[in-house]
Amino acid sequence: MACANEQDKRLVFLLLALLIYLFIHISVLCLYSSMAVPKPTTMVLRRRTRAPKRYSEDEDGWGCDDVYCERCGSGDFGSKLLLCDKCDKGYHLFCLRPILVSVPKGYWFCPSCTNIKQPQLFPLVQTKIVDFFRIRRSSESMENQSNIKKRKRTCSLAVSKRKRKLLAYNPTEYPQRRLEQMASLATALKASGTEYSDGLTYRPGMALRSANCAALEKGGMQILPKEDIETLNLCKKMMEKGECPPLMVVFDPVEGFTVQADRYIKDLTIITEYVGDVDYLKNRENDDGDSMMTLLHASNPSKSLVICPDKRSNIARFVNGINNFSPDGRKKQNVKCVRYDVNGECRVLLIANRDIRKGERLYYDYNGYEHEYPTEHFV
Missing domain, CATH: 2.170.270.10 (SET domain)
Incomplete structure (x- = not known):
């Protein structure tokens, strides 16, 4: 009976030692992970230009919590809110000047990022x-419109309809x-x-x-x-x-x-x-x-x-x-x-x-x- 008690004590001791070892090991791992230097992230260009959506009472039934239009300040009409693929700022299709009629399929950059200027004038040469x-260039002079053969005017219904040529x-x-x-x-x-x-x-x-x-x-x-x-x-x-x-x-x-x-x-x-x-x-x-x-x-x-x-x-x-x-x-x-x-x-x-x-x-x-x-x- 004394021998059995001794074996039970040894078993309990081993289990406690194992638990202490696991606790120390896990604590060390957590400490090292918190001290690790984060790897630099690379910018990924997004092809998606529609803003995230949320439920609202606008005509689309969608809006956006964290994105709003830089022009009007509203986050409604999420399906018509574009995100710039460079600065991530939002713009409604209908707030842009000139207006965009649809969401572009490829990359889209806002006016600030594209630095749009007045179009360069074609040389007047x-x-x-x-x-x-x-x-x-032709040496032949073109017939004047007034010289085109005129039809005789009559009172018939068919001809009166065709006078709106x-x-x-x-x-x-x-x-x-x-x-x-x-x-x-x-x-x-x-x-x-x-x-x-x-x-x-x-x-x-x-x-x-x-x-x-x-x-x-x-x-x-x-x-x-x-x-x-x-x-x-x-x-x-x-x-x-x-x-x-x-x-x-x-x-x-x-x-x-x-x-x-x-x-x-x-x-x-x-x-x-x-x-x-x-x-x-x-x-x-x-x-x-x-x-x-x-x-x-x-x-x-x-x-x-x-x-x-x-x-x-x-x-x-x-x-x-x-x-x-x-x-x-x-x-x-x-x-x-x-x-x-x-x-x-x-x-x-x-x-x-x-x-x-x-x-x-x-x-x-x-x-x-x-x-x-x-x-x-x-x-």
Whole structure:
């Protein structure tokens, strides 16, 4: 019995010694870990630009606890709050100037980090402007619009309907002023990294020209009459010779680049054609470009086409849109965007829908068809 008690004492002693050893060992490890020098962290660039969200009573149902807009001071509308990928400061899409219409897919840097300045003016040098716009010099004088054969007017209903034919734009008479107009467009194109083009372009890897078939339009597309096609071709020839539309591209700190009339423009005047690279809509579903234009709305969605003016374009890219949510938005509209069947192909024209005074800015409805473009924060 005494031997058993002795063994129990030894067992208890061993257990106590083991517990003391473990306690000392753990304490030493904790001490060393607290004294260790932290490793330097490296900055990881984030591709995510939306701010974190929290529940709130705004229209999105989301806001943000620790991020707020540097402009308005609000943390609401979290789905429209951008985080700068350099300084982590937040900005609402609609508080930026110019306004952003969508969250960029890649990196985004705030105005403070990008140090945005006024765009560099294109040199007002004739040779540089001629080269930039690839102007063709021709010894043949172009037919004046007034010399185009006029049709006899009759009292028939059909003819009276056709009297509202499209008009070719009337270029400025003074060559120096035309150079200034083209230089303003070149400034905007260079600032946006865009090459000048005055026609639809079909690039490798995108849609073929044969895919641009107006017969595929869902519900049909209105055909541009022969007389109006001649007017459109006249506008193209004038542009090739450097006789550009009487328009100036000006930079506005709120709206960005805008287009304004440099002389009086009559109702139904062809302003320009909306041009750019032609691609299938299915290839651009995740594109964050804000200037894409519907070219073909096909019955088969896989055959629908869009115009992408981010690489190649003309002045049409800089014509601004109206605010569809403002009562005064419709009053500002002075241009309409119309898709036509021109010799079997889809074309998009910007046409004056009323008389436009000199100095008036040009606006049209970005939501004339799909009603999907966010314009609620437009000026």
